[in-house]
Amino acid sequence: MAVDWIGFGYAAAIAFGGFMGYKRKGSVMSLMAGLVFGGLSFYGAFNLSYNSKDIKVSLLSAGLLSVIMGMRYKKSGKLMPAGIMSGLSLLMVFRLFLVFIA
Numbered sequence: 001m002a003v004d005w006i007g008f009g010y011a012a013a014i015a016f017g018g019f020m021g022y023k024r025k026g027s028v029m030s031l032m033a034g035l036v037f038g039g040l041s042f043y044g045a046f047n048l049s050y051n052s053k054d055i056k057v058s059l060l061s062a063g064l065l066s067v068i069m070g071m072r073y074k075k076s077g078k079l080m081p082a083g084i085m086s087g088l089s090l091l092m093v094f095r096l097f098l099v100f101i102a
Helices: 005-025 028-050 056-076 079-101
Strands: none
Touching: 005 028, 005 056, 005 079, 028 056, 056 079
16 A cells, blocks of 8 residues: 555645644634544544545544635635645645545
């Protein structure tokens, strides 16, 4: 089985982003959300590494994060962090669909 390095990198980026939100702004909510969504994405990448058709957890976390951060980007208009995270999450959703249909 192939290890889902892209999925693990995505999970690490989410967790790191939550930590940086806490470190810079003192936002406990950013830390909690980063750890929860990063953990879900890590678990999804772990599942995808063993079964290439098991995209449920990864798709749920990336889809939900793309919607949430997309709404935040639309409301604030700030590219950092909401625009970047919504874009990364949307790319991850497209990637998961491609993995599933391949």
